[in-house]
Amino acid sequence: MALVNENFLRLENDYLFSNITNKKNEYEKNNPDKKVINLGIGDVSLPLASKVIEAMNKATLEMSEKETFKGYGIVQGYSFLINRILDVEYKKRGVDLEEDEVFIASGTKGDLAGIADLLSIDNKVALMDPVYPAYRDVNIMMGRTNIVYLNATEENGFTPELPKEHVDIIYLCSPNNPTGTVLTRKQLEAWVKYAKENNAIILYDSVYEVFIEDESIPHSIYEIEGAKDVAIEFRSYSKLAGFTGVRCSFTVVPKSLKIFDSKGEQVELNSLYRRRQSTKFGAAPYITQRAAEAVYTEEGQKEIKENIKYYKENAKYIKNEFEKVGFTVYGGINSPYIWLKIPKGMNSWEFFEKLLNEAAVVGTPGVGFGKCGEGFFRLTAFSSKEDTKEAVDRIIKLFK
Numbered sequence: 491m492a493l494v495n496e497n498f499l500r501l502e503n504d505y506l507f508s509n510i511t512n513k514k515n516e517y518e519k520n521n522p523d524k525k526v527i528n529l530g531i532g533d534v535s536l537p538l539a540s541k542v543i544e545a546m547n548k549a550t551l552e553m554s555e556k557e558t559f560k561g562y563g564i565v566q567g568y569s570f571l572i573n574r575i576l577d578v579e580y581k582k583r584g585v586d587l588e589e590d591e592v593f594i595a596s597g598t599k600g601d602l603a604g605i606a607d608l609l610s611i612d613n614k615v616a617l618m619d620p621v622y623p624a625y626r627d628v629n630i631m632m633g634r635t636n637i638v639y640l641n642a643t644e645e646n647g648f649t650p651e652l653p654k655e656h657v658d659i660i661y662l663c664s665p666n667n668p669t670g671t672v673l674t675r676k677q678l679e680a681w682v683k684y685a686k687e688n689n690a691i692i693l694y695d696s697v698y699e700v701f702i703e704d705e706s707i708p709h710s711i712y713e714i715e716g717a718k719d720v721a722i723e724f725r726s727y728s729k730l731a732g733f734t735g736v737r738c739s740f741t742v743v744p745k746s747l748k749i750f751d752s753k754g755e756q757v758e759l760n761s762l763y764r765r766r767q768s769t770k771f772g773a774a775p776y777i778t779q780r781a782a783e784a785v786y787t788e789e790g791q792k793e794i795k796e797n798i799k800y801y802k803e804n805a806k807y808i809k810n811e812f813e814k815v816g817f818t819v820y821g822g823i824n825s826p827y828i829w830l831k832i833p834k835g836m837n838s839w840e841f842f843e844k845l846l847n848e849a850a851v852v853g854t855p856g857v858g859f860g861k862c863g864e865g866f867f868r869l870t871a872f873s874s875k876e877d878t879k880e881a882v883d884r885i886i887k888l889f890k
């Protein structure tokens with residue numbers, strides 16, 4: 491009798507996004523004349539930079555010639571890309587990493603699951619509430635039940651205090667999805683200190699770092715002294731350069747990062763991760779890695795920064811217009827996410843219904859990200875400028 495891995499049965503249904511889609515579809519069926527605008531999506535809408543397309547085309551042609559054809563890649567990723575990452579993403583910010591500390595792969599979602607493989611299910615894991623659902627679900631799929639939630643509330647600026655109890659693994663996300671807030675240098679220093687004192691490690695998701703505009707905010711956790719001993723960093727080309735469909739990411743696993751076996755002996759995660767990747771992953775496609783390399787050309791940088799600017803203007807428009815009619819708005823400055831405080835007397839699903847039924851606009855109820863998200867609503871800046879403006883104008887008319 492083939493038995494299922496019951497950890498998968500412990501997952502909650504993907505209630506949030508399927509519920510949103512169902513309600514949207516039903517509204518559209520009943521109101522065929524209304525154009526629904528979706529400010530709920532966490533996917534980019536602008537096409538890839540022309541430099542990226544050029545590089546992919548060139549790499550594709552290379553595959554057609556015997557002399558330049560590429561078969562299985564290098565598990566870690568090609569040097570041509572890793573060296574650009576070391577220079578542009580890290581050296582520029584005073585962070586020295588070695589080539590074999592960076593692992594190229596096909597998206598941070600998979601990387602989060604890959605790293606989770608290396609960590610005993612006996613660890614106590616700290617997640618924020620509200621949380622990016624993949625952190626929670628990856629842990630549940632692994633059978634890890636020892637999870638504590640740290641409340642990210644308006645009172646603490648959506649930055650939970652250090653846990654009072656001991657935890658072994660801490661997920662941090664800055665700029666944060668869904669709250670749009672960032673961790674300051676001081677807050678990161680406190681987390682690194684906590685991790686050192688507690689023999690804990692930090693899984694640092696900074697896929698939205700390119701949206702940071704406040705110069706005092708670190709882009710990498712390795713800008714904090716000592717972080718290389720306690721932190722793994724996740725980055726992706728998805729939001730940075732619109733690769734949500736192309737798929738390319740990297741994970742930094744410093745060689746000085748050590749955890750423990752059951753006898754208390756130190757174990758280096760870098761070599762274990764290489765072993766894990768060669769067995770379970772393979773390598774990211776050559777064509778994709780050439781595409782990511784092109785992001786670092788002068789022209790490529792210019793193009794992706796223009797796209798980020800476009801999304802940030804949407805974010806500012808949303809934030810400013812809502813503030814004008816008296817809403818309290820978080821995020822939207824160093825992030826493509828706007829975390830709206832819902833007016834008194836409505837919960838986040840009621841607010842969702844109001845926006846859908848009276849303005850034909852879809853957003854994401856905060857409670858879908860955790861109980862502390864109740865009373866909040868997430869809007870994203872990834873739609874077109876025209877749609878963003880129209881959606882916001884329709885909503886604020888309801889509250890004037």
Ligand SMILES: *Cc1c(COP(=O)(O)O)cnc(C)c1O
Binds near residue numbers: 599600695725
């Ligand atoms: C979009 C997103 C990612 C990136 O996922 P990919 O698999 O690289 O596309 C990672 N973390 C957060 C918080 C995200 O919102």
